Each structure stands twice: as structure tokens, then as C-alpha cells.
Amino acid sequence: MEPSGSTKISPSSNHTQNSTGGGGCPWEVTDKARLCRFLCYGSEGDAYTAREEGQVSMEGAGALLSLLQDGRGAEVVEEIKRFSQDGHAVRPGPTFFALALCSQHSELKTRQAAFKAVKEVCRDPAHLFSFIQNKKELKEGMKCGIWGRALRKAVSDWYNEQDAMSLAAAVTKCKQREGWTHQDLLRLSHTKPANEAIALISKYVTKGWKEVQAAYSDKENSEEVVKVLLYLEVVEKVKHSCDETEVINLIEEHKLEREQLLTEHLKSKQVWRSLLKEMPLQSVLRILGKMTSNKVLEPGSSEVQAVCDRIQSETELKKAQLHPFSILLTSENYKRGQGFQGKTKWEPDSSILKAMDSAFYKSFMNVEPLGKRFVVAVDVSTSLSSIVPGTSISTAVAAAAIAMIFARTEADTDVLAYSEGAVVPCSFSADMTLSQATVELVKIPSGSTDCTLPIAWATENGKAVDVFIILTNNPLWMFTASPVETLKKHRQKSGANSKLVMCGLTSIGHGIADTEDRGLLSVCGFDLGALSVIRNLAQDLI
Structure with a gap:
């Protein structure tokens, strides 16, 4: 499906007006066109520089400010939503900055549209923390705080409208970012949980596991609450376990991820081998050098074979939506046998290189x-x-x-x-x-x-x-x-x-x-x- 607001040009309709041109000359660089560039790669200019993150600031957002001044805030929010979806934004930072700016605009309609868009644009906790931090930075120097009724409602809705098991996984994997925690957000937004399972997660985040145990041990709990309780119990158990076998069993049985483990656990080769089985393919490719360097992946081992099978699997490649260019970059970096930062070195495994080569050609189906x-x-x-x-x-x-x-x-x-x-x-x-x-x-x-x-x-x-x-x-x-x-x-x-x-x-x-x-x-x-x-x-x- 074509994203809303864009114009599909087929060879037979070559004179279609450009969607960001806004009338007049189709090639004029309008404020709308500059805004779209900003949302895509963080600059209003006509040059994209690879791997340059850059700090997003008011100085670089002139078109965004001028569109807001012209009363086109609702239009700006629609563009933010469009760029945050379907992978159109090359860098996510500018979309959170722009959304925060719209949510603080003097025009009520713009603010309402921005707060309503929070759950669509901020799809995981890291996004939400980034949005809140942008709001805080934009308010610095102003006397008022950021926690008005509208933000409290937007944050409460963000938590309340999640599937309980997904939320339990999210709050235990990404606990804090940019100086904010879930505890801060739930407290400052005065979130009233929408159901029993969300109430349980909220209690766990704000009061801790012991209080949850005390409150729920003798209660008659619904099926969903029991599922969330069991999951949180596993997360707590792994946090306090020094037994390698137990940690491995918990990882494999409950699909735990490395963010839920202790640094101590990640010193074990066996723990890494268990994590690799269910780890998203994109993450596996990112750490191939490290895993070869610390002998988690040893030449000729069943682990190397399993990783090679996954890398070449059409089902896995499709699920991860890996792009051929991304695989090529990873493959060439792995072939180099040395990380760009740090002192990590490794001897590239020939079967892994062969699997990456095969994956490069298969992944064309994802384009x-x-x-x-x-x-x-x-x-x-x-x-x-x-x-x-x-x-x-x-x-x-x-x-x-x-x-x-x-x-x-x-x-x-x-x-x-x-x-x-x-x-x-x-x-x-x-x-x-x-x-x-x-x-x-x-x-x-x-x-x-x-x-x-x-x-x-x-x-x-x-x-x-x-x-x-x-x-x-x-x-x-x-x-x-x-x-x-x-x-x-x-x-x-x-x-x-x-x-x-x-x-x-x-x-x-x-x-x-x-x-x-x-x-x-x-x-x-x-x-x-x-x-x-x-x-x-x-x-x-x-």
C-alpha cells in the first residue's frame, strides 16, 4: 500500500504533481519539501551525509517552524507519522524532535494532533523516552514544566493500549534511556491502569517484585495476569541466578534476550550460544566478529552450522527484511577480521563468509x-x-x-x-x-x-x-x-x-x-x- 499523502507516478502519468511540491512549480524547494528532508535525514539541505548522526536543533528546523507559524501544524504531524512508519526516516531522532515541538505549539489543534500521534510514532520505550527528553530540552528556559494533562494522558494511553505480555517484555528489556525510566513516566503521568495485567506491570515497575509477590500470591488471578506473573518471575529468577545451566534453561524456555541478563552471565560462552538461537538475525550479524573472537563460534562447530543455516534461510531473511547492501557491509566488515573501534580481532570463518555470500543474493527478494x-x-x-x-x-x-x-x-x-x-x-x-x-x-x-x-x-x-x-x-x-x-x-x-x-x-x-x-x-x-x-x-x- 502506498503511504498516505504520497503520489505514485507510473510511467504513463509522468506529469503527476509532486506530493511535497505543494502546487506552483513542481521543482520548487518549498517549506514542505524541506520539512520532509529534515524528517528523513535530519537536514533541510539537499545533501545526505552517510553515517553522520548530528544533533537535531532549532537552527536546522527552519521550515518546520515556519509551517507551524503558518497554521499548518496538523499537516506537519501527518508527515511525522508518515516518515516514522515504513522505514522512510533514515534517522529516527528528527521525528521525535518534530513531534515534541508540535506538542508544545501554541495552536491547540496542532498540540492535540501531536499527542494523538504519540503511540503511532513512539513504537517502543526508547522512542517514548526520546520524545519526553526532547520535550524537556525544548521547555528548558521556559518557566512551565512539561507534565500537563495532555502529556499525562498520552503517556497513560501508551502504556494502557499495549498488549500486556509485549509490555512486560518491553519494560524489562528497555528499562531506561536518556535519563528517564518507566518508573518516572508512570509516576509523572499518574497512569491509572486500564486492566489487571497492566496494573500488575505498573506495580512491578514502581514498587518492585517483592510487593507484587505479596499482593498477588493469595489472589484469584485471571489467565492473563498468571501469564504476566510467570514471565516476571522468570525475569527476576535469571537476575539472581549464578547457575549457568539454570540461566541457559530460562533463556531457551522463555526466549529471554541479552538485555534481561546480567553482565556476569554474558561472560559465559554457553549463555551466548543459547542467546544466538532466538536472537533476531540482524543482531546476530552485528556480533559475528565478537562471537568468532571469543570462540563462541568455533570453526566446524554445530553452533557455526546453525548460524550459517539461519543466515542463508529465506524464511529468516524475509522475516528480518535484511537488505542486500546491509549484508554486503556486514560481510566485508567480518572479512576484515577486526572491529573499527576497540581491539577486537578474529579469524574470519570461511563457512560464515560463504553463508553471507549466499544470503546477499537471496536477500534481493526483500527489495x-x-x-x-x-x-x-x-x-x-x-x-x-x-x-x-x-x-x-x-x-x-x-x-x-x-x-x-x-x-x-x-x-x-x-x-x-x-x-x-x-x-x-x-x-x-x-x-x-x-x-x-x-x-x-x-x-x-x-x-x-x-x-x-x-x-x-x-x-x-x-x-x-x-x-x-x-x-x-x-x-x-x-x-x-x-x-x-x-x-x-x-x-x-x-x-x-x-x-x-x-x-x-x-x-x-x-x-x-x-x-x-x-x-x-x-x-x-x-x-x-x-x-x-x-x-x-x-x-x-x-
């Missing part, structure tokens, strides 16, 4: 096609042997992987290699491996670069293109003509609503000069978030 016409053009004028900053992946492999992702998932994709005035179409077949794709790209002789060549090629060859993705290793963009003008020419001749993404694979923070054309974006460096930014641009979300 949902957008049905747009793409051109992915790789600049081969400079050496593609350098490394993408913050990763262990070479720019040649990164460019080949990006081209493969589009070529395999979008039916209408042209992959080009260009340099020295020449544009060479590359043939990317569906059964091609990543190394074959890399060879296909780098076989063209290098020379000087001109990043507008791929657009000119499409225009001259009568190819209508929705999104141009230009990948270069060159720290400086080279153009014989203005990219904006070249893109405009293509739009006029083809009748397509063409957009251009300039990706500087080794760039760490400068793109093309700020343009007033909403169809142009720069990506500095590259990560999984960059692919989300490109998808959002292709769907007219930013």
Missing part, C-alpha cells in the same frame, strides 16, 4: 520494486580501488552492488560506465555475481570525468528516465554543462519528472552547490540510509 525508470551511471575516470569511508568495502564493489540492486529489482534500469566523453552501457544479467559485475564496470579505460554525460546520453538516445543515480569516486564534481540545466533539458525532451542523485562514494560532506531544484540530491559517502534516501526521492516523499 520492493518501485516501478520507476532508472539509470545508474558509474564514473570510471578515477581509480575505484579506494574504500567507502566508515566501511570495509571498496568503491568498485560498492558501485557494482548499488548497480546490481537496481538492475535486479527494477525492470527498467540501464547501467552505464562513463569517462573521457564516452558512455558505455554495461550488461548486468540476473545471474551475474558481484565480482563479475565489478569486472564489467572497471573494464573501461579511465580518463577525465563529466558527471552530466549519462543525462546527455539518455536525452540523445530518446530514453525517458525517472531517476539518474551518478556514482563517482572523484572528490570534485566535473561538469561541462550545469547539471540542473542538463536535467531540465532531459525533462523537456522526454516529458519525464526526472530526478538526479549525485553520489560521491568517498566524499565526506560536500555535494553539488545548493540548488533550488527539488529533483537534485547529493549523497556524501554511502550506507544503507543512502538507499532509503534514493527510494524516498524516487517516490516523491522528499
Whole structure:
């Protein structure tokens, strides 16, 4: 289903008005477009910098403030909801900041919409704590506190509308963040539990396990309350257990997670082996190096076999919704045999590397096609042997992987290699491996670069293109003509609503000069978030 408020453009309806354009010229960078960029990656500018978290502040939220001043608060809240769902927000921080700002706006309608959206936007305790902390920081310097009736109701509803067992797991896994605890929130919101099971969890959080035992041991309890009691009893039991066998049994029987264990427990290899069985696949991939380093995963062991089976399982890959680029980054980091921070080193296990390779190709099924016409053009004028900053992946492999992702998932994709005035179409077949794709790209002789060549090629060859993705290793963009003008020419001749993404694979923070054309974006460096930014641009979300 298409997210509400976005406009799906099919090849037959190329002149559809852009959803964030708000009337007038479809390519004008409006306040709404700037807000959408801010909600997506935390900046109103037209450049996305990979792996740059950055502090969200009022200075960077000019469009958000101006929309609120114009009385468009309800519209802003709708955008916040849209970006917080379906993985559109590359960084979650800006959505909580924006929601907190709306919840403190002078206009009643905006405040009401913001508080009503809390349970949709803050899907887990960490999100809720972040929202509350943003409210606190925004109120600093003002005389009034944050705990008015509306916030108390929003927080109470957040707890009361949860499934009891999910809430019990949530409060025992994520107990505190950003200086806030569940105890603080339940006390300050004066939450009146909606049912007996929520009342039990509330008592456990605010008064502790002993009081819960005293209050519930002689009572006639409902089935749900009994389930929650048993679960909390297990959580308490594991907290006080020094018996490795008991801890392992409790983990396996009740699917406990590492956040519910003591640091002491995590010194045991057997405990880690039990955790790995049910741990979400994404988390397993994140700690493969550590697990190989401390011999939890030993070559040839049944544990390694089990992990390999999970990594390659189509069911598991689908459930975790793992993206091929994410698997590639993890695989290359694991192959490196050393963490980026700290002194952790390991000898990469060949069977794990093989499983990751297999998972990379299988995970293409998780990329949902957008049905747009793409051109992915790789600049081969400079050496593609350098490394993408913050990763262990070479720019040649990164460019080949990006081209493969589009070529395999979008039916209408042209992959080009260009340099020295020449544009060479590359043939990317569906059964091609990543190394074959890399060879296909780098076989063209290098020379000087001109990043507008791929657009000119499409225009001259009568190819209508929705999104141009230009990948270069060159720290400086080279153009014989203005990219904006070249893109405009293509739009006029083809009748397509063409957009251009300039990706500087080794760039760490400068793109093309700020343009007033909403169809142009720069990506500095590259990560999984960059692919989300490109998808959002292709769907007219930013």
C-alpha cells in the first residue's frame, strides 16, 4: 500500500504533481519539501551525509517552524507519522524532535494532533523516552514544566493500549534511556491502569517484585495476569541466578534476550550460544566478529552450522527484511577480521563468509520494486580501488552492488560506465555475481570525468528516465554543462519528472552547490540510509 499523502507516478502519468511540491512549480524547494528532508535525514539541505548522526536543533528546523507559524501544524504531524512508519526516516531522532515541538505549539489543534500521534510514532520505550527528553530540552528556559494533562494522558494511553505480555517484555528489556525510566513516566503521568495485567506491570515497575509477590500470591488471578506473573518471575529468577545451566534453561524456555541478563552471565560462552538461537538475525550479524573472537563460534562447530543455516534461510531473511547492501557491509566488515573501534580481532570463518555470500543474493527478494525508470551511471575516470569511508568495502564493489540492486529489482534500469566523453552501457544479467559485475564496470579505460554525460546520453538516445543515480569516486564534481540545466533539458525532451542523485562514494560532506531544484540530491559517502534516501526521492516523499 502506498503511504498516505504520497503520489505514485507510473510511467504513463509522468506529469503527476509532486506530493511535497505543494502546487506552483513542481521543482520548487518549498517549506514542505524541506520539512520532509529534515524528517528523513535530519537536514533541510539537499545533501545526505552517510553515517553522520548530528544533533537535531532549532537552527536546522527552519521550515518546520515556519509551517507551524503558518497554521499548518496538523499537516506537519501527518508527515511525522508518515516518515516514522515504513522505514522512510533514515534517522529516527528528527521525528521525535518534530513531534515534541508540535506538542508544545501554541495552536491547540496542532498540540492535540501531536499527542494523538504519540503511540503511532513512539513504537517502543526508547522512542517514548526520546520524545519526553526532547520535550524537556525544548521547555528548558521556559518557566512551565512539561507534565500537563495532555502529556499525562498520552503517556497513560501508551502504556494502557499495549498488549500486556509485549509490555512486560518491553519494560524489562528497555528499562531506561536518556535519563528517564518507566518508573518516572508512570509516576509523572499518574497512569491509572486500564486492566489487571497492566496494573500488575505498573506495580512491578514502581514498587518492585517483592510487593507484587505479596499482593498477588493469595489472589484469584485471571489467565492473563498468571501469564504476566510467570514471565516476571522468570525475569527476576535469571537476575539472581549464578547457575549457568539454570540461566541457559530460562533463556531457551522463555526466549529471554541479552538485555534481561546480567553482565556476569554474558561472560559465559554457553549463555551466548543459547542467546544466538532466538536472537533476531540482524543482531546476530552485528556480533559475528565478537562471537568468532571469543570462540563462541568455533570453526566446524554445530553452533557455526546453525548460524550459517539461519543466515542463508529465506524464511529468516524475509522475516528480518535484511537488505542486500546491509549484508554486503556486514560481510566485508567480518572479512576484515577486526572491529573499527576497540581491539577486537578474529579469524574470519570461511563457512560464515560463504553463508553471507549466499544470503546477499537471496536477500534481493526483500527489495520492493518501485516501478520507476532508472539509470545508474558509474564514473570510471578515477581509480575505484579506494574504500567507502566508515566501511570495509571498496568503491568498485560498492558501485557494482548499488548497480546490481537496481538492475535486479527494477525492470527498467540501464547501467552505464562513463569517462573521457564516452558512455558505455554495461550488461548486468540476473545471474551475474558481484565480482563479475565489478569486472564489467572497471573494464573501461579511465580518463577525465563529466558527471552530466549519462543525462546527455539518455536525452540523445530518446530514453525517458525517472531517476539518474551518478556514482563517482572523484572528490570534485566535473561538469561541462550545469547539471540542473542538463536535467531540465532531459525533462523537456522526454516529458519525464526526472530526478538526479549525485553520489560521491568517498566524499565526506560536500555535494553539488545548493540548488533550488527539488529533483537534485547529493549523497556524501554511502550506507544503507543512502538507499532509503534514493527510494524516498524516487517516490516523491522528499
